[in-house]
Amino acid sequence: MKIIVAKDYDEMSAKAAELFIDRINKKNDLVLGLATGTTPLGLYKNLADAYKAGKVDFSKVSSFNLDEYVGVGHDNENGYYYFMYHNLFKHINIDLNNVRVENGLAEDLEAECEDYSNSIKAKGGIDLQLLGIGHDGHIGFNEPSSVFSKGTHVEELTQMTIEANSRLFNDISEVPTRALTMGVGDIFAAKEICMLVNGKGKAEILKKCLYGDIDPMVQASILQLHGNVTVICDAEAAELL
Numbered sequence: 001m002k003i004i005v006a007k008d009y010d011e012m013s014a015k016a017a018e019l020f021i022d023r024i025n026k027k028n029d030l031v032l033g034l035a036t037g038t039t040p041l042g043l044y045k046n047l048a049d050a051y052k053a054g055k056v057d058f059s060k061v062s063s064f065n066l067d068e069y070v071g072v073g074h075d076n077e078n079g080y081y082y083f084m085y086h087n088l089f090k091h092i093n094i095d096l097n098n099v100r101v102e103n104g105l106a107e108d109l110e111a112e113c114e115d116y117s118n119s120i121k122a123k124g125g126i127d128l129q130l131l132g133i134g135h136d137g138h139i140g141f142n143e144p145s146s147v148f149s150k151g152t153h154v155e156e157l158t159q160m161t162i163e164a165n166s167r168l169f170n171d172i173s174e175v176p177t178r179a180l181t182m183g184v185g186d187i188f189a190a191k192e193i194c195m196l197v198n199g200k201g202k203a204e205i206l207k208k209c210l211y212g213d214i215d216p217m218v219q220a221s222i223l224q225l226h227g228n229v230t231v232i233c234d235a236e237a238a239e240l241l
């Protein structure tokens, strides 16, 4: 595992953008795994700027997002498709037919999950997976558990996650309690993983994830076993390393 400590959020985002641009320039039909949350916003801004400056071409790139809330459609401003469209997709030349975010409105959620994992495999798997980390160590929406999940599935969100994510809603009562998420198996199958972590509030969980036991109670700890992970964090998140 490679750990890069950047001095601050901007440097972390710039370093992550360098990595993404390098991989896309080496393989123009790269399959990306993408993440939401506030952590990757700087990376997405850098990618949009690089596209505008002619430094990267997304026309053949495809992407799968980690997760989406159950009951939330593509045009819901609290949803993750909406987030991706407004923070990245509309600013670059990615073909929207090549981007996929789980359908939170699917009538048959099980079928949607199965199709999602199968579609990732049909594309040849994810080349480069972006991850953030939740305060409880979740990746995607894979919450602390007694097991590591395999494929895309419906997850009951913990109170901690609901509270953390409520800052993006008008009221905590509006935060969905369930989400569709790629499984840890889907994530682990990615050829390369880049995890971004910033801020003091993530220092404790980052330490557990990198140096603690490999334990499904800290789902991100499984990354210790993956052969091609780069963690890019800022100095505050790296404080306890």
Ligand code: GLP
Residues within 6 Å of the ligand: 035, 036, 037, 038, 039, 040, 066, 067, 131, 132, 133, 134, 135, 139, 140, 141, 161, 165
């Ligand atoms: C959500 C997302 C995760 C993300 C996490 C951390 O729960 N499902 O993919 O990593 O939030 O978000 P933030 O980057 O805002 O701290």
